[in-house]
Amino acid sequence: MGSWQILALCVVLVRAKDCEQGQGACPKTGGLDLVQVRSAVAAQELIDAEGPPHEEECEISSIAKDYYWKPPEHEFICHRRGKPDLDLDVGTVQHFHPVTGDNMTIRGYAYGRAKFKVEEFTPRGRAKPMRASFLQSVAASGVETRTAAVLMIRFLDASGNLIPSSMDTAEERKSFAIGVNNSLYGIFDHASRKTNAGTWHDCSYGKLQLQFDTDQAENDLASDVPGEGADIFYADVPIVCDTATDSNCPSNYDSTSSCSSSEYYGWPRYAFKSRPELVKSNWQHWVVIFPRDIVNCNFVGLGNVGCSSSYCYSWIPHDYSTKIQDYTHELGHNLGLAHAGIVGGSEYGDYSCAMGYCCSVRCYNAPHAYELGWITPSLELNDANFPSILTGVPLRSMSLHSDGAISITVDWVSPAVVYWVQLKTAHHYDTYMKSAWRNNVQIKQWNKGGYEISWHLKTLVEGENWTSDDGEVTVSVESIDTITTMTALLTLSRATAATTTTTAPPTTTTTAPPTTTTTAAPTTTTTAPPTTTTTAPPTTTTSTPPTTTTTAPPTTTTTAPPTTTTTTSTTTTTTTTVSTSTTTVDLCAGVTCQASDACHSAGVCNPATGLCSNPPKPDGTSCEASGPCDIATCQSGQCTVTSQEPDCCGNSLCEAGEDCNSCSSDCESKTGGGPLCGNGICETADGEDCRNCPADCAGRTNGKKSRRYCCGRDVSCSDSRCSASP
Structure with missing residues (x-):
């Protein structure tokens, strides 16, 4: 089965407004001159006030732009082969609501900054329906797997310097990367840790899983969190892009004054042009996380409605990047879901569904869960x-x-x-x-x-x-x-x-x-026509409609x-x-009854209630204890520690045959119940050293000063010169 893939793109933008307004230099950049850049952007992007009516062939991106304080907005982008994108103004055009990946011919006229007024449209091809593809994959294997990666982008001014933001320092970027990692990935017990991966897994009844390590390699996050295998990458992207001066700019954009498709599509596109080793086609879903404290974007989430044959995007601001429901909502748009509203109220008004208002965690409602299969x-x-x-x-x-x-x-x-x-x-x-x-x-x-x-x-x-x-x-x-x-x-x-x-x-x-x-x-009498009469004897009861x-x-x-x-x-x-x-x-x-834990067997479903029984295993059945030296068995359905393994490293006792090299957890960082000088163990955690217990702790206290050492005092027990006995 083919895997669906997600890339979460965390974007760090740069504040330039104060610098531009003459209020002094930016603390970390020495200032930012945007006036000349903006003039170039305006000159190149502006189209005639109103061009002649004509047709355009488009692959559509459909976008739901979500706000916390006002109704959502729906935007449509026309992607043209070899030409800049167009923001579509559909006005009052009836029945226009394509999903991302649809192909169509539109007729109208261009105006303003890369805008197009749609007057007529003709569908040419539909994107592959999410529900159909999902049901096919479920039918084949029962489970669909999606993979995710994260791209953390810090944004630069015109001089290539970082600008202060909520995410501009290495520590801030690390903190947000860890927060996104912990909110997006991992299937955990929801009672102790909630994640979007856990939401999808539980809400789909195990039909949808989210993978976090596609390339099976340590990536940029590992430089901050050694050993972390999540697909999290870092890159730097300018807050204002000018194609005349930067070949990596996919188009001209200015994130300090606008928040159109040129800006929020431009951020990830620049990242991939500047980091060619990142292959965009390896992931289908991209989530852009950005600090909205320095850009002109005030939405709480934005997502493509459906996915094209190649990929789709979601955008989430930094202050919502650890809110699980925001991922479930915006990625729900990627799955093809519309909002969940309440009649007579808001388009977000159904609080029983993740496609309603932010931000309490919950699953989708019945119709949307059915839509996903x-x-x-x-x-x-x-x-x-x-x-x-x-x-x-x-x-x-x-x-x-x-x-x-x-x-x-x-x-x-x-x-x-x-x-x-x-x-x-x-x-x-x-x-x-x-x-x-x-x-x-x-x-x-x-x-x-x-x-x-x-x-x-x-x-x-x-x-x-x-x-x-x-x-x-x-x-x-x-x-x-x-x-x-x-x-x-x-x-x-x-x-x-x-x-x-x-x-x-x-x-x-x-x-x-x-x-x-x-x-x-x-309207029917109790006696049917003669050829099909149903005859009831006098004792038969005939009920009237009410x-x-x-x-x-x-x-x-x-x-x-x-x-x-x-x-x-x-x-x-x-x-x-x-x-x-x-x-x-x-x-x-x-219903598949499963054992609730190691001390219970799989039960039997009760047809009267649909609930499974939970029979305990026989007392004495072995089970896995929490401690490394514990021996546990089942007692009345509970895993109970009944004894401990002798001479076991990890029982907090520095026992004979153990030393700080062979079992540092017991002999160097544990008290062991008090030192016993003469047992051949240098119990440093209990205060033993080469002076007060030379029988156990090696050392040399005389002779040339450079050769002196004392195990347990000025030399760590892990030093090769220190051993169980001097």
Whole structure:
């Protein structure tokens, strides 16, 4: 399976505004003259105020620019072969929302600084859908792996000097690199350490993993943190670029006065031109992290929507570089996800989803998780299989189960609408979600389209219900158990009876046994036409529409008298049976019970709850103890230290046969319970040296001064002249 790859690009920019305004020289640079540079940039980049209408062939970059204090902005870049990029002004053009990598022909006119007013467009080719490629890889191996690298860039003034910023010194760069490394990489126990890699792993139910060391080599971070193998690189990039004076400039840009695509695309492009040994094609995703205290950019995150065939970018400012949710959000855009909003409110308003507001850590909501191929709803209803009413429908927590959602496609009206029902609980990375968005049933709308916002419609607690605006669908919450089963029980109903038949052909006659309940649709009499009559004897109960009930899940898929419900269609004489396959949720489907620790065995899934048992292993079973000299066994399901290995280095005792060379942890840095002169061990940590215990500690205290030494006093125990005995 091919790997998807990510590069996080940490950018250190340089402050030049005060220097330019004549307020004195920059402390570390001696000043910065930008006026002449800006004049050259303006002269070369400005296009005529309004050029003639014409066509351009483009590969599109779609960008979501996120703010904390105002609605997001959506930008589109036209990449032209052999020509500078164009910022597209789409105005009120209808249905224009390509994703990164789409190819299209646009018609309009150029104006201003590399801008293009789009009046018409014709799609020429779509980027490879994220969902399709992801499902193919999952089907092949079950797990997708993405790799990541980090490029730390410090920015220079026109003289090539570093300018003060939040990240300009070596120590500051090291601190931010470590922070990014600890926030982006590594799958850890979320209770002790949260990371974006852990978020993806847990939220995808193990389907997506993030690799941090693609080249299997020590890179620039290792110069600051010896032995660190993460793919983190350093480079220097100018804050203002002029192609006339610097051949590495991909285009003219000025980060002190503008924050357009020329600037934020220019930073990584310059880095790769100046460091040709870094092969950009080795990674697909690039994350640019920059100190916004010195540039004219005030967004909290920016990301390509989708990826081209080669790569995609995300940009995150330095003060958000350790916020895990910012990575999950912006890289979510790279995966093709739109925002998660709330009806009547903000496009960011769904706090149950990482595509909502920053900055609490949480997973994606049900529709976006489905979009990525991470969940399969336990029940997918539509006109063909949705009867008048379903009761006792279980909805498991999606924080624990990959089937923790229900989708309802209202395809019997036009236009069709898709509703999503989800339950989240305080488990895994949803533990940190706002409490008001946990332990309740939530209704979303997302129509399974392309780049489409999911909308939160309603939050329900036990005993509450919601009905869609058109009155077609009602969801009622019978109960919510967030203590043991982490499951809600729902009643789902529809106003318009089903018109699609799914079992018997039109000419089939079905005779109900005496105890069968026959339910008629609102406009249908209880007696079907003569050729397909379902005859019930006097003792048969016939329910009218208001009391018609189909209980989900049914206990059988056959027409057994006690449990079968038969629905007569309003438009045909076909008998439709709602089968188990469309209404029964197997709570153990997809559940793999695993041992919780070394002292428990893999359990068995309980079909009534969907939870696994946790049987302890027999007492006396060996388990791994925390101490290097401990011997541990399982006792009542707990790994318990029962004894210690004799003469073991690491037990804090400097024992016979050990010295500071063979076991420095015990004999040089531990007290060992007090010195024992004469045991042949120079117990330096307990105060022994060649003067107070010459029997144990070697030394020479007379003769030529240059040859004198004393183990344990002025010579380290690790000195080759010092040994267990003099």
